[in-house]
Amino acid sequence: MTQTNNNMTVNPDLAMERAKCNFNVLEVTHIFDGGERNTLQRKKIEDVALNSGASKDALGEEHMSPKEKYENAVRKSCIYATMMKNELAELSGLESFGVSSPVIRRTADAFFKEVSPFLLHLGMFVPTIMGQCTPEQQSYWLPRALDMQIIGTYAQTELGHGTFIRGLETTATYDPETEEFVLHSPTLSSYKWWAGGLGKTVNYCIVVAQLYTKGECHGTHPFIVQIRDEDTHVPLPGIKVGEIGPKMGFNTADNGFLGFDHYRIPREHMLMKNAQVLKDGTYVKVARHGKLTYGTMVFVRVVLVNEVAFNLAKASTIAVRYSAIRRQSKPKPDEVEPQILDYVTQQHKLFIAIATAHALQLCSTWLWESFSAVLAQMKGGNTDTLPEFHALSSCLKAISTSDSAHLIEQCRHACGGHGYMISSGIPNLYNFVSATRTYEGDYTVLLLQTARFLVKAYEQAEAKKPLTPTVSYLAHAFSGSRATWDNSPDGIIRSFQALAAGKTAVCVTNMRKRMRAGLSQVDAWEMSTIQLVAAAEAHCRAVIADTYRKEIVRLTANSSPNVKVVMDQLTTLYLYYWALERTGDLLMFTSVSQKDLVDLQIAYEELLLKIRPNAVGLVDAFDLRDELLHSTLGSYDGRVYERLMEEALKSPMNKEPVSDAYSKYLRPMMKGKL
Numbered sequence: 001m002t003q004t005n006n007n008m009t010v011n012p013d014l015a016m017e018r019a020k021c022n023f024n025v026l027e028v029t030h031i032f033d034g035g036e037r038n039t040l041q042r043k044k045i046e047d048v049a050l051n052s053g054a055s056k057d058a059l060g061e062e063h064m065s066p067k068e069k070y071e072n073a074v075r076k077s078c079i080y081a082t083m084m085k086n087e088l089a090e091l092s093g094l095e096s097f098g099v100s101s102p103v104i105r106r107t108a109d110a111f112f113k114e115v116s117p118f119l120l121h122l123g124m125f126v127p128t129i130m131g132q133c134t135p136e137q138q139s140y141w142l143p144r145a146l147d148m149q150i151i152g153t154y155a156q157t158e159l160g161h162g163t164f165i166r167g168l169e170t171t172a173t174y175d176p177e178t179e180e181f182v183l184h185s186p187t188l189s190s191y192k193w194w195a196g197g198l199g200k201t202v203n204y205c206i207v208v209a210q211l212y213t214k215g216e217c218h219g220t221h222p223f224i225v226q227i228r229d230e231d232t233h234v235p236l237p238g239i240k241v242g243e244i245g246p247k248m249g250f251n252t253a254d255n256g257f258l259g260f261d262h263y264r265i266p267r268e269h270m271l272m273k274n275a276q277v278l279k280d281g282t283y284v285k286v287a288r289h290g291k292l293t294y295g296t297m298v299f300v301r302v303v304l305v306n307e308v309a310f311n312l313a314k315a316s317t318i319a320v321r322y323s324a325i326r327r328q329s330k331p332k333p334d335e336v337e338p339q340i341l342d343y344v345t346q347q348h349k350l351f352i353a354i355a356t357a358h359a360l361q362l363c364s365t366w367l368w369e370s371f372s373a374v375l376a377q378m379k380g381g382n383t384d385t386l387p388e389f390h391a392l393s394s395c396l397k398a399i400s401t402s403d404s405a406h407l408i409e410q411c412r413h414a415c416g417g418h419g420y421m422i423s424s425g426i427p428n429l430y431n432f433v434s435a436t437r438t439y440e441g442d443y444t445v446l447l448l449q450t451a452r453f454l455v456k457a458y459e460q461a462e463a464k465k466p467l468t469p470t471v472s473y474l475a476h477a478f479s480g481s482r483a484t485w486d487n488s489p490d491g492i493i494r495s496f497q498a499l500a501a502g503k504t505a506v507c508v509t510n511m512r513k514r515m516r517a518g519l520s521q522v523d524a525w526e527m528s529t530i531q532l533v534a535a536a537e538a539h540c541r542a543v544i545a546d547t548y549r550k551e552i553v554r555l556t557a558n559s560s561p562n563v564k565v566v567m568d569q570l571t572t573l574y575l576y577y578w579a580l581e582r583t584g585d586l587l588m589f590t591s592v593s594q595k596d597l598v599d600l601q602i603a604y605e606e607l608l609l610k611i612r613p614n615a616v617g618l619v620d621a622f623d624l625r626d627e628l629l630h631s632t633l634g635s636y637d638g639r640v641y642e643r644l645m646e647e648a649l650k651s652p653m654n655k656e657p658v659s660d661a662y663s664k665y666l667r668p669m670m671k672g673k674l
């Protein structure tokens with residue numbers, strides 16, 4: 001047991017599940033924390049952040065008005081930020097994602113059922129200062145930002161453009177007379193829209209604007225802009241700022257709009273690591289790669305893979321624990337109603353969610369390590385690995401967010417009606433994760449970025465030129481025969497690669513055909529984009545499958561036998577699941593036969609039964625404290641019905657025996673007096 005409370009009464013079905021789990025749960029927790037030391041440190045952080053009860057609300061957030069919800073979120077953000085500066089600061093020296101260490105992130109989720117209005121401050125404002133400022137600029141801004149003397153956000157998207165950054169309309173025109181930039185919003189569509197915390201919370205923001213100097217436009221560049229008075233918080237003259245209104249989720253994030261009326265900022269407020277404007281207005285390009293100003297987005301895409309893995313782990317914990325205590329139907333008249341976890345269809349819905357959370361968690365660590373290597377090379381002036389990394393982070397961001405949103409919704413389905421309750425915790429998880437598919441680069445748009453890279457790599461393979469590691473499999477795309485099917489894990493991974501190579505080849509062939517028929521290159525590309533997205537998706541699935549498998553083999557090399565077995569079962573399940581989801585593609589691009597696929601389906605079903613006894617152990621191994629789950633259905637003790645009733649009784653609607661609506665409307669209508 002990873003979570004103990006001596007006085008806790010645990011639902012007998014959950015207790016039984018834990019008793020029959022045949023592997024050491026703590027060992028698996030250590031694997032995903034990156035070692036026992038990290039687990040201990042994480043727990044220390046969680047104890048400090050959560051044991052005081054500061055994360056709790058007197059009244060459930062869901063019963064508050066939008067204004068109360070926002071103010072409550074600010075209240076808790078301030079408590080949390082103070083903790084981060086004090087108690088948590090010393091403890092957070094883990095192998096981490098810098099300021100957005102996943103461990104720190106994890107405890108923050110206990111404070112916020114939706115999100116903190118400070119999310120963008122820590123998630124994008126601070127990282128942009130770190131990544132886009134000169135050392136002198138950094139030494140001025142970073143201490144103030146880290147100390148929360150100023151609070152900022154990242155305002156790039158406008159009403160008219162989000163995806164197409166080059167189409168942004170906000171202008172920053174340099175005035176050499178005063179050595180200032182003049183920020184201006186020339187149209188309604190140029191108003192900044194969406195930035196988190198902008199509506200009411202922040203007093204600074206990073207603004208991405210088209211830079212003009214000496215009458216020439218040099219494209220989009222980042223600027224640091226004060227928008228509210230540091231003392232009174234009143235918006236400064238020339239600034240029009242506000243909140244954008246209710247959304248599907250993120251309702252405590254005060255996403256905002258922002259317009260400028262010839263608003264002046266000092267020249268030094270342009271972030272000048274990658275490009276500079278000298279006092280006389282001369283533009284100097286510093287960076288060797290034109291897209292380095294997109295660096296914060298790349299950073300957040302990497303962080304998001306971890307973020308969605310964590311949220312999927314939460315949803316699967318809730319749904320598996322609930323499925324262990326929920327009994328329904330009577331397939332065998334003489335026996336008691338089974339736990340719904342015993343239904344194979346339920347296992348099919350849930351075990352892929354657990355395996356995907358593992359796969360994405362391990363891919364996120366691997367992606368982070370690759371990112372660190374790319375950053376280290378760029379420090380030395382070498383940007384050669386950036387295109388491959390951009391292609392990789394784009395597709396992993398797209399697929400991880402999309403798969404997680406889909407599987408969280410599947411976890412909700414698995415919880416039947418109770419999964420629809422806000423108190424189950426799943427709707428908030430879904431609302432949060434479904435937004436990640438759109439922000440920081442829309443799903444389709446990012447997969448098309450990966451497809452650009454794949455097509456170029458394919459052409460290099462065709463010309464027998466060397467290939468970068470993640471696409472080296474393309475070299476085998478020209479053998480002329482279909483890949484040989486083999487149902488071993490490595491065989492399935494090779495088949496996924498064959499599928500990605502085959503789809504890329506089809507795209508290239510079709511584009512060439514279309515161009516021969518007279519289409520321009522741009523139109524031929526456009527007509528092929530459905531298939532290009534599919535090729536990029538296939539490539540990404542091959543990368544995830546390969547990384548997941550390799551990492552599990554590496555990380556369990558010294559594990560106990562039963563941990564090895566259950567981890568191997570889950571990776572195999574992941575591979576079988578995706579092979580069975582893509583039978584049509586496998587028939588097109590590999591030698592797989594109908595019989596092979598029928599056998600694979602049977603092997604998959606047998607695997608579900610093998611994993612079944614360990615299902616609760618597997619989600620316990622995520623080691624998610626009840627405070628993080630916010631769930632009536634998923635708490636460690638399994639007291640589901642008691643918690644559902646306790647929550648229902650908290651509803652303000654139950655405060656009065658008869659609603660005012662009775663005397664105002666119902667009674668007059670029923671008595672015919674309306």
Ligand SMILES: CC/C=C\C/C=C\C/C=C\C/C=C\C/C=C\CCCC(=O)SCCNC(=O)CCNC(=O)[C@H](O)C(C)(C)COP(=O)(O)OP(=O)(O)OC[C@H]1O[C@@H](n2cnc3c(N)ncnc32)[C@H](O)[C@@H]1OP(=O)(O)O
Nearest residue numbers: 100108116122123162163165291294303390439440441452
């Ligand atoms: C209390 C709280 C505690 C803790 C919190 C801490 C952390 C929290 C953790 C995480 C969460 C953080 C924040 C989350 C919350 C909300 C965040 C939401 C924020 C946003 O959404 S910000 C806005 C993001 N916007 C986008 O992502 C826009 C997407 N569009 C693009 O990226 C680009 O425009 C494009 C890629 C679609 C196209 O760009 P382009 O038109 O300029 O380029 P081309 O298509 O012409 O391509 C030219 C060439 O350049 C290559 N390229 C493009 N981009 C990059 C890149 N980034 N790097 C490298 N190369 C790039 C492209 O591939 C082409 O190459 P080629 O060789 O010519 O093919």
Ligand SMILES: Cc1cc2nc3c(=O)[nH]c(=O)nc-3n(C[C@H](O)[C@H](O)[C@H](O)COP(=O)(O)OP(=O)(O)OC[C@H]3O[C@@H](n4cnc5c(N)ncnc54)[C@H](O)[C@@H]3O)c2cc1C
Nearest residue numbers: 154155156157161162163194195196435438439440441444
């Ligand atoms: C909750 C949330 C928080 C956000 N926070 C911030 C923030 O803090 N700061 C910030 O700057 N922004 C923020 N954003 C904005 C976000 O980054 C953009 O919404 C996102 O990048 C998508 O851009 P868009 O809205 O312009 O979509 P669009 O590009 O208009 O997409 C609409 C549709 O068009 C398709 N499409 C667009 N271009 C192409 C193409 N070239 N080829 C094929 N299909 C295409 C898309 O696939 C999609 O189906 C946030 C958004 C959300 C939802």
